[in-house]
Amino acid sequence: MEFLYASEVLVNGLMAGVMYALVALGFVLIYKASGVFNYAQGVMALFAAMTLVGIMEGRVPFAHLINAMFGVHVSHFGWTVPAIFGIALTALIMVGLAIAVEKLVLKHLVGQEPIILFMATIGLAWFLEGLGDVMWGADVKVLDVGLPQGISDGIEAATNDWLGYGFFIDKLDIWATVIAAALVAALVGFSQYTKQGRAMRAVADDHQAALSVGISLRFIWIMVWSIAGFVALVAGIMWGTKSGVQFSLSLIALKALPVLMLGGFTSIPGAIVGGLIIGMGEKLFEYFIGPMVGGATENWFAYVLALLFLVFRPQGLFGERIIERV
Amino acid sequence: MIYREAGDFKTSYRDDGQTFPIRLDRWGYYALLAVAFLVVPFFIDSYWANAVLVPFLIYAIAAIGLNILVGYAGQVSLGTGGFMAVGAYAVYKLMTAFPGVPIFVHILLAGLITALVGMLFGLPSLRIKGFYLAVATLAAQFFLVWLFNKVPWFYNYSASGQITAPERTFFGWAVTGPATSASAKYLTCLVFAVVLAWVARNLTRGTVGRKWMAIRDMDIAAEIIGVNPLSAKLSAFAVSSFFIGIAGALLFAVYLGAAEASEAFGINKSFLVLFMVIIGGLGSIFGSFAGAAFLVLLPVFLKNVLVARLGWPTDLAAHLELMIVGALIIFFLIVEPHGLARLWRLTKEKLRLWPFPH
Amino acid sequence: MIATPATELTGEFTTDGRRTGPVLMDLKNITLRFGGVVAIKDISFDIREGEIRAIIGPNGAGKSSMLNVISGFYVPQEGEIWFEGARRPPMKPYEVARLGLARTFQNIALFDGMSVLDNIMTGRLNRMKAPLWAQAIWWGRAEREEVENREQVEKIIDFLEIQNIRKTPVGRLPYGLKKRVELARALAAEPRILLLDEPMAGMNVEEKEDMCRFILDVNDEFGTTIALIEHDMGVVMDLSDRVVVMDYGRKIGDGTPDEVRANPEVISAYLGVSQE
Amino acid sequence: MFDSAAGRETLLEINNIEVIYNHVILVLKGVSLSVPKGGITALLGGNGAGKTTTLKAISNLLHSERGEVTKGAINYRGEPIQKMDPASLVKKGVIQVMEGRHCFEHLTVEENLLTGAYTRTDGRAAVAQDLEMVYSYFPRLKERRKSQAGYTSGGEQQMCAMGRALMSRPETILLDEPSMGLAPQLVEQIFEIVKAVNEGEGVTFLLAEQNTNIALRYGHYGYILESGRVVMDGPAEALRENPDVKEFYLGMSEQGRKSFRDVRSYRRRKRWLA
Amino acid sequence: DLVVPNLSYRTGPYGANGTQYADGFNDYFTLLNERDGGIGGEKIQTPECETAYNTEKGVECYEATKGNGALVYNPLSTGITYQLIPKVSADKIPLYTPGYGRTSAKNGKVFEWVFNAPANYWDGASVAIKYLLDQNGGDLKGKKIALVYHNSAYGKEPIRTLQELSKKHGFTLSELPIDPPGQEQKSQWLQIRRDKPDYVVMWGWGVMNQTAIQEAANIRFPMENFIGIWWAGSEVDVMPVGDAANGYKSLTFNGVGTDYPVYDDMKKFVIEPGKASQGGQFVGSALYSRGMYAAVVIAEAIKKAQELAGSSAITAPQLRDGFEALDITPERLTEIGLPDFGPEIKMSCDNHGGSGMARLQQWDAGAKKWSLITEFTEPDQDVLNPLIAEDSEAYAKEAGITPRC
């Protein structure tokens, strides 16, 4: 029986890992394409989810600001938008965001050290966080795009017949796994086998040299940030469906970091594999060891696991070899 | 034409290495110090102390510490919050265990304990570099906070895990505890900030500072010309943690008076101090002060303008504040990626050339 | 002025009548592989005290790798390194540096964020031993050391004629000056052996002449042993006492410049026919 | 052989430009050049003279180094190109090979070469063909095609950078110190390639070189830069015969080439600095 | 004018909760100002200051507002409360922390300036256990109860009480901490699935609550056996979970919904004229009601203080006297227009925590509303009083306070 419990934890851990990986993917894309560690990825997921809810519910953007400035009381347009259009519109807005980020931020920081760019994304994170709240309000929003939620009866029944113990698996997690697998396959294909993918990796290595061979940083960055925006939207939908759209959603970025570390900042498959290892590791640890040491170990355990791993492989599981030469 | 370097000749190597090579700068700093020590304490009220100056000084110390690690030694760390917690809990345990010993000793000891912990968590830096290291230091952040939260010994078995600083005096002056006057808080922090800034300056202009910078700029080359990376990196972690530990001790004992690990020393603290360092200027002590001032003062200032002056709802103001601070960070980075310190230096360079720029 | 001049030299006379000493460093059967690439294949040669030893060869021959082996950055899979008559145990690069080896790098490896002066001072790090606490309060030994070493460094600055850029951050310097600063940093360590990896790449004749003068002066005045990689044959032929030629990781020639120049294998692999 | 700029159409025209870094450091103090179509123009000068800066000003790469052109005009085929972004410039046919190689470390040698063809739209086959061409110029690259560029030797990286530029089928190449760090044989070879490309395909070159000797041997026209100013210019043969150039840039004294061993610290002052 | 600063948080991880509370707090004072012209003729100002649930910003807010004659603070954060306890004692300003903060502050002998009526965390824990005793015919022997808590000072508060109670009643207690923010609780809930506790009690805040309720639903834990503290009992906690949350219970010490006479006035004087905080979006929600309730108690204390002082422009120390003499009877509540809205509150010099009574509410997912399912229940003072005495005495010793009264 204990074994069955443990395997249930394991399966659930793997699923949780997939959810982390969805966030980690966005980081990887941008890191790969510009050497930028995009701290704003979590906030982008929040922003995308907020925008999606706002559009679907027909909220008036900046209602709060308008009310404060003009002393009126607007809140909703009074219509609702079907999920599919909402998602399409939000994706467009994320492209707009990518263009704005390129124009207003990245363009002016070409060739700067990574830490400076990192810092800029932190500024961006703050800005977006504020913007999201000003646009759509800080209340907890319920997001329902029609993804099923709750445990899957089918799996429960099947495992019950087979093992005598029904596994509880969230349908949402199953969907997340399917979506993540599709995303990863598409992104791997893109970055390894296309001209734009190659250009993207070139930009990450050397901005100046990329410019000098005629790669338009502008185009690459807009493209990558748009894709990352889309990935953020997907992550936002999954996490928003799971636990409501609210500030804390941006903090899932912190769960994605150990995943990145373990999988390697530059590897798309690494994000998934790292996610699986972290999800599984932290859940099992909390389940077995947690009660002995007082629990709440998940946060640090993920990092310590990744850290121990890095000591043996400093570039992560699938990361590009760190070039050390003189 | 007043700001001149020309004509300011050094006659010995000793003079040439001094902290403020330009006479005008030197006088400016002396005047500033005189005001800070002799004038401000008489006028300071508890709002200015608690909301502005004390946090500014404490964060400046933390920022100098982190700047040593990130700006001088090139090891990006996000463990600052955790190390500050070590300082805070160390000083709490020492204060309550040895009430008779002067508080200043406790604070220094807390710094030393943090230095040891910092070295321990600095060990992976020998293998792990760049952003990988930055993320790895989060392990320290989360683990330490968890530890202080979980092990009741650290918070003297209090019911909720909060620690509260008892009153301690120094020559009859309350330095910690509720009865501490605004000027006592301010002066305590000021003394630490000034002395530690001076120490940091000495370290960074000397041998060990050059070792750190060598490792930062090109670690392999540094090793080949004879820098032992182990000792350089660990000494950076130790010194940096010493500063950060003292900042944590002051934050808890002098400024807040009570603290809880996960709230007061959470991940946000790590990021906040890192922002200060980057905005202020990596590898600059002046920059650490500037960055701390910027990030402590700006939100207070914006809040005052938006809420008190314009009368906007507080939540809207808070959201706009986030947007404005975020936008300003980006703006400053674009204007000068090397921080406020470089901006200041460029301004001085321009002044020096004025009115004939080229 | 910097180092104590080498003690009475024994051994052979060089081409221009100077004396060189006994073998200082002896590399025996070095082989270095990177995965499938064999960068160095069973190479042996020695360096005598006080001589200028050149290493030449086509691009990718393994010259820089050889220097990296000498300075301990690459650990060869096979072979031994003898230094001053004893076998050198496996060492970390910084330990090697402490034995008295200093070098410059092919792709300039200066510390970009520091001023020229500080860069050169890093060359003397191993001579400054004040404890951390003394440095923290800038007192006693720390301050004394700083001033003493600064004096030494100023001599090198004078010697290399870079007084006017003392306080400039090196990142802003043009290429040629960077190379000179790198040389200064290496000299500041007062090394027994100075390893130079293409010190004159990217310089015009005038600047090369300067550089040659510095190298010769270092060798003459301080008796520093020099190993040098260079592609400019004029420089190599004029300066060096003995030359090793590498190609594809193998040694294809070793001897005086004249001998090497006459070696047909060297001509076909490296010099090419158009050289005079 | 190609004779002086006079008879040919001017492709690139630089008129009295000034460049300032970081808002304070004035590096180019009024430089004017004209590059004729189909020629090889050499830009000579000592360290820090401003050669690289000039090239970057043309290819608009200064921006990312916090430098800017504050005065003067740069025209390509009579069209001002100062405001153009580097990518469009490459599409127009101007490509730069940067000083210090700047290969993409994590990409393999072959991927590096392929990025050179980024702006091309003439199909995979043509690109593959040019790849073979580059490999035939630099057989060493073919051997190392699968290794990460970061792990190749200095010379291999230089070849890679050159090859990468050729892959874009440019009209004009701005070459910054192509000979640096290359074995003598290879230097010859690279310049032979330059010559071949120039003559065979009519590609225009503007090359910054320290190796005055070879630059003047292959170049048609030369400019000499010192401290951000053009101090001398003329057809290559004329410059080669100029006594100052001979002494300072070619290392010749009246008795022919002098030995590096005989250099004295005393040197004659350059006439134009007097 | 009388100044009652509102240290609120409408941003940050708990902004969604804080914003509703702050609205209720503001609106009640607005009502008094609009309808009655303030209290005793003095208008009430509620300058708001955003803390983002962050202790340092809390201190900044405190310092920024205390100069303007602030009468009382209600920061809605246990962390900020701990910061302010020493400060308010030095500055002599009352701190009112209903249902949160430092539990042992109930002991007015030690905590002269702090009030936490009507109920504190230990009361809550005890009332919850009492309810379970009721459900089980007065016997919890051999039962298993799991505590799922926010891993912070706030969440740890009830542990000691529950441990005492488990000794007394013979149930076993297991503790499961959740790190804030708490979107990931899989392993904890799978532990619950394995250990099959009979009841789960939760001390949560923010996103942790709804995640927990969702996860409980996912392991088919019966919602009826799941009881949250009052901070885990608002609409934002259950709404995102949808139907699965039906039957979830939580403690409360205030009424919810708009079925109270006071809302007639509220509508007329505040909401319709557009004076409601944030346009009155959250009127009647659980947290709104609690914010309003805090304002009611403060207003009553002010009134009392004015009576005692004989003038309407009271000072902060006089307000403390008002709190200590406060007696909010059910009749008085009815008079205010909030019949049965909260328990009776009677405080004194040594009792700063009132009766500690609380009741339970249950979520009806179909109707999307909370309904009250028990009357106000007294906690088990026999267990709590010694604990409070012990903790407050330890504090008195550490801080060098000589108990008064």
Ligand SMILES: Nc1ncnc2c1ncn2[C@@H]1O[C@H](COP(=O)(O)OP(=O)(O)OP(=O)(O)O)[C@@H](O)[C@H]1O
């Ligand atoms: N760290 C490494 N990993 C893999 N291969 C390497 C590494 N270092 C050098 N090599 C390979 O070893 C060979 C020799 O390189 P090395 O840098 O020693 O050449 P070199 O003789 O200095 O050439 P150049 O004159 O071009 O600088 C090259 O083919 C290079 O690609």
Ligand SMILES: Nc1ncnc2c1ncn2[C@@H]1O[C@H](COP(=O)(O)OP(=O)(O)OP(=O)(O)O)[C@@H](O)[C@H]1O
């Ligand atoms: N990013 C920069 N910031 C400040 N100054 C710079 C910068 N880049 C170059 N300079 C300065 O501009 C001047 C010209 O440099 P440039 O690189 O153009 O010279 P160069 O002729 O190419 O020299 P070399 O032959 O050494 O490459 C030098 O004095 C250099 O210090």
Ligand SMILES: [Mg+2]
């Ligand atoms: Mg080499």
Ligand SMILES: [Mg+2]
């Ligand atoms: Mg150049």
